[in-house]
Amino acid sequence: MSINDISSLFGFMGGLGMFLYGMNTMADGMQKSAGSRMSRFLGMLTNNRFLAVILGALITAIIQSSGATTVMVVGFVSAGVLNLTQAVGVIMGANIGTTITAWIVSMNQLGDAFSILQPSFSAPLFIGIGAVLLLFGNKQRAKTIGEILVGLGMLFVGLDFMSGAISPYTDAPVFSEAFRLLGRNPLLGMLIGALVTALLQSSSASVGILQTLAMNGVVTTNAAIFITLGQNIGSCVTALISSIGGSRTAKRAAVIHLSFNVMGALIFGIGSIVLFMAAPALAAHNITAVQISIFHTFFNLTNTCLLFPFAKQLVHFSGFVIPESKTGDLETAGEEAVTMKHLDERIFESPAFAVETAAMEVVHMGQITLDNVKRAMDAVLTKNEEETREVYKTEKTINNMEKMLIEYLVKINNLSLTEEQKLVVNNLFYSVNDIERVGDHAENLAEQAEYMIRHEISFSDTGASDLKIICEAAYQSFFHSIEARRKGDMEEVRKVNQCEDEVDLLEEELREKHIERLSTGECNTSSGVVFLELISNLERISDHSYNLASYVKNEI
DSSP: OOHHHHHHHHHHHHHHHHHHHHHHHHHHHHHHHHTTHHHHHHHTOOSOHHHHHHHHHHHHHHHTOHHHHHHHHHHHHHHTSSOHHHHHHHHHHHHHHTHHHHHHHHGGGSOGGGGGGSHHHHHHHHHHHHHHHHHHOOSHHHHHHHHHHHHHHHHHHHHHHHHHHHGGGTTOHHHHHHHHHHHHOHHHHHHHHHHHHHHHTOHHHHHHHHHHHHHTTOOBHHHHHHHHHHHHHHTTHHHHHHHTTSOHHHHHHHHHHHHHHHHHHHHHHHHHHHHHHHOHHHHHSBOOHHHHHHHHHHHHHHHHHHHGGGHHHHHHHHHHHSOOOTTOOGGGOSHHHHHSOSOOGGGGGSHHHHHHHHHHHHHHHHHHHHHHHHHHHHHHHHTOHHHHHHHHHHHHHHHHHHHHHHHHHHHHHTSOOOHHHHHHHHHHHHHHHHHHHHHHHHHHHHHHHHHHHHTTOOOOHHHHHHHHHHHHHHHHHHHHHHHHHHHTOHHHHHHHHHHHHHHHHHHHHHHHHHHHHHHHTSSOHHHHHHHHHHHHHHHHHHHHHHHHHHHHHHHO
């Protein structure tokens, strides 16, 4: 091996590294740019599979990775955010959306109109502009655009390096023999495509490498077809790995993805064998990068159209492959699964989704705490001992939720986030703490209710009426604070502020009135201490509600 051969090998390895790094950087920037729009896409999903296909394609085109989309689908199915019927549509759409990367790679061969996108022409410009935006951009959006441009430029430079390293060897017999062998043996071609994709964990990357070889005129049509079909099967490996240790439903989602691509590959593989037997000249003809993009897109569009009507059958088939255990699906049982229904680390594939999912679960924690506050207030007003026991039981759940959410948010905080997303995560940290403190105050109310029952303490009609009024005001304050987080609505924030002012005034007024009743003998000392303790806890609930609303206001 000569020094030139070693140099070419290093050039190819370096080009491959830059191509993969550029693709990853561009995808990361795309995800940051997409922000919460992807979660709004998800929120649009219904049982309309056609809409799910469109949204799956859009999300994948945005984040530049079908693997990331399908892993998120597995996570959302496991978390109960999506059902399997919705997941089928998103998975089909993801296969269509991933073809956008192949078109980006082949743009430089689309003709003179696209000459500006040729790697040797445009890559330095993209990297230069991107670097300026990254280094000197004042706003996060400018830095994110810079990240996308640098990634795109690195992708093009990597392609140029790989192409340049291969070009001196395009006449070498090893290439023609290798692709002739792969073209004659469909199973071997599919296996190679699947293995390379599984190793790279990206069908877009493996298709890009195949296109680079095609740019140098060494890939035959039949070999390219079979390898591309295998690459689509290999793209399922990421989701399959992700489903390990997940719920039965998550495993079924991964099986649906695999069966969808395998069925498509078998249909097209058999059709291609028949076609190439009828037209051997076409089979041996060299294929271009653009033609690979066309086939890749045609395959995924046609496969979706063919199997779209059989989505329910795919769901049933996944149930047959992953049968329900005799003891039931224990993975989804237990308090943890019930309370933390949306949290799944597979969603970390998209930081924007992860932040939105954490916010959903903070709202969920708030709603459980809101119910417990109401239960504690009822226990005080009606002196119901059964309600107090329920308050204590739910408080343990709230404490567990706090621990799990904090751990989840710490992991999210280590992801690649925009400044806005970091602000939201920090506010969610504080929100979880405030909600847990509200839960503590609900427990304090229940303890006072229990004390009242045990010592047969009661209030005067005026005192009981006053207590009911401030309970309602404090409850409304906390209710609107949770709604403010759920909706991201400034109107809800204003309602919290109004309720907080009302509770503060009521607490001060009722304290003075109750002290006056104590001094005139209308209330005894024991009931007076309990009354003051109750209104103090209610006022603190309103204070924490004000904090929760302030975090939302800070983000709007």
